[in-house]
Structure formats: C-alpha cells, structure tokens
Amino acid sequence: MMAIVKNKVGIVSCSGEELPEGTVSRIATRLVLEKLRPDETVTICLPLFLAGGEDERSFTRVYPTITVDGCEKQCAKVGTSKYSGKPAATLLVTDILKKHPELELASRDELTPEETIVVDLMVEEIVKKVDEILYQQKRMGN
Amino acid sequence: MTKNSLVYVIPCSGIGKTLGTVGRKATYKLIEELRPQETRTTCLALLTVGDKAIVDKIRNVPCISIDGCPVRCAQKNIEASKGLLLKRFLVTDVLRKNRNLKPKGIIKLNPEGEKLAMLLAKEVAITVDNIIRDE
Numbered sequence: 569m570m571a572i573v574k575n576k577v578g579i580v581s582c583s584g585e586e587l588p589e590g591t592v593s594r595i596a597t598r599l600v601l602e603k604l605r606p607d608e609t610v611t612i613c614l615p616l617f618l619a620g621g622e623d624e625r626s627f628t629r630v631y632p633t634i635t636v637d638g639c640e641k642q643c644a645k646v647g648t649s650k651y652s653g654k655p656a657a658t659l660l661v662t663d664i665l666k667k668h669p670e671l672e673l674a675s676r677d678e679l680t681p682e683e684t685i686v687v688d689l690m691v692e693e694i695v696k697k698v699d700e701i702l703y704q705q706k707r708m709g710n
Numbered sequence: 711m712t713k714n715s716l717v718y719v720i721p722c723s724g725i726g727k728t729l730g731t732v733g734r735k736a737t738y739k740l741i742e743e744l745r746p747q748e749t750r751t752t753c754l755a756l757l758t759v760g761d762k763a764i765v766d767k768i769r770n771v772p773c774i775s776i777d778g779c780p781v782r783c784a785q786k787n788i789e790a791s792k793g794l795l796l797k798r799f800l801v802t803d804v805l806r807k808n809r810n811l812k813p814k815g816i817i818k819l820n821p822e823g824e825k826l827a828m829l830l831a832k833e834v835a836i837t838v839d840n841i842i843r844d845e
Contacts, residue, residue, distance in 0.1 A: 620781065
C-alpha cells in the first residue's frame with residue numbers, strides 16, 4: 569500500500585482547451601504550483617490518468633488532491649475519481665463567476681486584465697484549500 | 711459548411727510541460743487565426759471521462775492530435791475513444807527541425823515558444839487542407 573507523501577498536496581486541473589473557464593483553471597493551477605506554493609504542491613496532466621499506467625493512477629493515494637474545474641462537467645473531479653480516487657477538495661471556476669456576476673470571460677488563449685481577476689480569485693481559493701489540507705495533516709501528525 | 715469539411719484538432723492538456731503549452735498554443739493559432747472555418751477543438755479531458763456527446767462526434771469527424779511529449783496523451787485518449795484519428799503531431803518532432811528555438815514557460819511562452827507554436831500550426835494547417843481536399 570502506498571503511503572501519503574508528507575507536506576505535499578496534488579492539484580489536478582481540467583485541460584479545458586475549449587473554454588475560457590478551462591484556461592482560468594490551468595493558469596490558476598500553474599500559478600499556485602510555480603509561484604505561491606512551489607514546495608508544497610505537485611500536479612499531473614489529467615489525460616495521463618487514461619494514457620498512463622498504475623503509477624499515474626496512484627496519484628490521489630500518494631497526494632491528497634484538489635481538483636480545479638472550469639465548467640459544470642467537472643472533468644477533473646470526475647476523471648480523478650474514476651481513475652485514481654476521491655479528491656480531498658473540489659473547486660469550480662463557475663462558482664466564482666456566480667459570486668461575481670460582474671466578471672465575464674471570453675478569451676481562451678490570452679486572458680485580458682479583467683479576466684485575470686478571475687484567475688486571482690481562483691488562486692486564492694486553491695491556496696486556501698492547500699493550506700487547510702496541510703494544516704489538517706499536521707494536526708493528525710502525518 | 712458541411713460536417714465533412716470540419717476537422718477536430720485536439721492538443722494534450724500539457725499542464726506540466728512547456729512543450730504541452732506549445733501544442734495548445736499551436737491549436738489556438740490554427741483554430742482562431744489560420745483555419746477558423748475549417749477547424750474546431752475540444753477539451754481532451756472530455757475524452758478522458760468518456761463524455762458521450764463529444765465521443766460520438768469525434769468518431770464521425772476527422773481528428774488530428776497534437777502532443778507535447780512522447781507519452782502522447784492526446785493520441786491515446788482519441789484512440790481509446792475510437793475517434794477518427796487521421797494524423798498525429800508531436801511537438802518534439804517540430805522542435806528537432808528547429809533546434810535554434812528554445813521554448814520556455816508554461817503559463818506564458820517566451821517569443822521562441824510562440825514562434826515554434828506558429829511553425830507547428832502552419833504544418834497542421836497543411837494537413838487540414840489535405841484532409842478536407844480528400845474528403
């Protein structure tokens with residue numbers, strides 16, 4: 569049985585190439601991985617769950633995992649659950665848009681400055697979840 | 711435009727690597743600038759989770775995969791969905807032909823990465839034209 573890796577959280581973003589919300593998911597995920605919690609987070613390409621092998625599919629058993637989805641189809645949540653295991657937390661870009669109806673998304677390649685506000689809000693949500701999971705791990709002595 | 715004059719161009723998600731971003735960028739350059747009438751894309755993750763609507767679609771519309779790395783997630787997900795895959799591209803093949811370019815960045819590509827993406831997009835555009843001509 570594989571052990572959970574201490575002090576590391578997995579983040580799986582939907583690929584989201586077709587929709588602006590998917591681009592927000594990807595960029596927000598990368599910002600957390602590269603800039604905000606580089607030592608505490610890891611990722612995997614979602615389609616690798618199908619294309620890869622057992623090593624890739626053990627991801628959620630090794631890292632408590634947050635899924636980040638662009639749209640209501642929630643491919644990251646569904647795909648992670650189907651191939652690897654239940655995510656520790658799930659986040660959705662459209663939930664942020666519901667809370668902030670003044671913000672709109674239209675670009676799926678280069679985001680405008682207004683669209684990057686949605687990215688910043690999603691980054692905040694991801695970081696909050698990462699820190700919550702790490703805090704819980706610490707409390708449980710993992 | 712009839713259904714048969716459309717081609718689906720599906721890149722890998724490539725969230726972990728620069729060359730994945732090059733593949734995705736090439737796809738956007740193709741579908742938004744070079745061949746907006748003839749091409750569409752879809753989220754690869756929909757194939758990973760087996761979304762029926764898109765799986766049915768790609769079984770009947772010609773598809774091209776663009777992968778960043780030799781694991782070839784886009785190709786394998788299309789094949790697993792029994793999609794009509796007519797051509798497979800690999801970013802590393804284009805990079806090999808353009809060794810002077812050093813792509814960097816995942817969130818944002820450097821100018822050399824953008825240039826590589828456009829070179830790839832132009833190669834894919836020729837393939838799209840050939841597929842539509844032969845339909």
